[in-house]
Amino acid sequence: MTEQRKNGPMTERTDLAKIGLTAELIGPLQSPNPIANNNHRQDLQEHSSKLKNHIAVIATNTHDLKETGFGSIETCRLFYDALKEKYQTVTFHEISSISSLNDIVTSRPDLVVLCSKYFLDVSNNTKTWFSDYFSKHAIAFTGSDRNCLEFDSNKGKAKTAIQNHGIATAKFFQACPDQFETEDKLPLFLPLFVKPIDAANGNGIDENSIVRDFESYQSKVKELFESYGADVLVEEVLPGREFTVAIxxxxxxxxxxxxxxxxxxxxxxxxxxxxxxxxxxQNHELLRTITEPTLSAVSELAGSAFTALGVKSFGRIDIKLDAEGIPNFLEANLVPGMTPDSSYFPRACSLQTGSKSKTNRPSAMTHSEVALKIVELGLNRINTLQQVG
Incomplete structure (x- = not known):
């Protein structure tokens, strides 16, 4: 049965008016734009070819902090830019308050890229460790957990753990001003190397860090204690070559x-x-690849230190040779700098000479490949945990 219109056929204008529109508002019908359609199809194809994971990149202003993580906000955005090329949903968050973290939890990303270790609330001088925060909310993150990151923040703690695993590191002690009245009371003989126990990027280290007399020792210990508000690390001087190892x-x-x-x-x-x-x-230091037998000796110690400290996914181990040419552990950098032209982690990755067709040595990596690798390892850990579960 066909429904009849009581008032005859309605005009196009009447039909449009019935739904609240007019012909003037809509304008004349236009033919499809093939260029726009092609661009739209291309965008859809590119989007569909990307991985569907939601990756959240979080950064905080570390300019005035002792520990700077990946680096400046601009450096962290380079990670964001690299990830957008591979993943469908990538968000960037500059953390300035706890509420910023709550917003991330609400969005439930698959993985959070931690560009620094913690957020420092300067109003009450309290730290919120990102790894603890996201663990509490059952959200996966890149890199190591809080317990391991303590080895990055406390060089003395890291060296103690390394010693306990039988790995070579320079003899050391921790000191505060006026702890030792005379030179003969020092636990180690001069000269000694004095540096902050919890700073990064060479902060607190200068031409006066090697102390050759007791007066210089006292002066440097007092300076660092007053500047950083903590005991300082005092080590035997290692006179040999210095290395950094990205892993x-x-x-x-x-x-x-x-x-x-x-x-x-x-x-x-x-x-x-x-x-x-x-x-x-000044960025005047030279970085270069190394050859055997030093290559194997340094690589072995770096790998042993990485394992002993329980590092997850990635990190940087610093090493120096002693007077006999034996590699010694210096420190671990577990949220290492990532500035392309100056930070040691991406530069070490870029200088490798291996071939992708040969597995005995790593091949060179671009900065974008480093960023993608860090996220890949984070996602792989999720897969492993799910399989174990």
Whole structure:
């Protein structure tokens, strides 16, 4: 049965008016734009080819902090830019309050990229460790957990753990001002190397860090204690070559990439090669690949330290040779700097000379590949945990 219109056929204008529109508002019908359609199809294809994971990148202003993580907000945005090329949903969050973290929890990302270790609330001088926060909310994150990150924040704690595993590291002690009345009371013989126990990027290290007399020792300990508000680390001087080692570790595929490079710092006015804050800011140090037998010795110690400290996915181990040419552990950097042209982790990755067709040595990686690898390892850990569960 066909429904009849009581008032005859309605005009197009009447039909449009019935739904609240007019012909003038809509305008004349237009033919499809083939260029726009092609662009739209291309966008859809690119979007569909990307992985469907939701990745949240979080950063905080670390300019005035002792520990700077990946680096500036601009450096962290480079990670965000790289990830957008592979993943459908990538968000960037500059953390300035706890409420910013709550917003991330509400969105439930698959993985959070931690560009720094914690958020410091300057109003009450309290730290919120990102790894603790997201663990509490059952959200996966890149890198190591809080317990392991303590080895990055406390060099003395890291060296103690390394010693307990029988791994070589320079003899050391922790000190505060006026702890020792005379030179003969010092636990180690001069000269000694004095540095902050909890700072990064060479902060607190300068041409006066090697102390050769008791007066210099007292002065440097007092300076660092007053500047950083904590005991200082005092070590035997290691006179040999210095190295930094970038490491990627993937238990899911049982693979580990160990990428060492040598750091050569120009001598200062005292004739010492000291990798301090000024040297790093000037970016005059030379990084170069190393050869056997040093390559194997440095790589072995770096891998052993990485395992002993329980590092997850990625990190950087710093090493120096003693007077006999034996590698010694210096410190661990578990949220290492990622500035492309100056930070040691991406530079070490870029200098590797292996071939992708050969698995004995890692091949060179671009900064974008480093960012993607860190996220890949984080997602692989989720898969492993799900399989175990």
């Amino acid at each position: 990627f570790d993937d238990p899911e595929t049982d693979s580990r990439s160990i990428m060492p490079v040598e750091i050569i710092v120009p001598k200062n006015e005292k004739g010492d090669r000291i990798l301090g804050c000024a040297a790093k800011q």
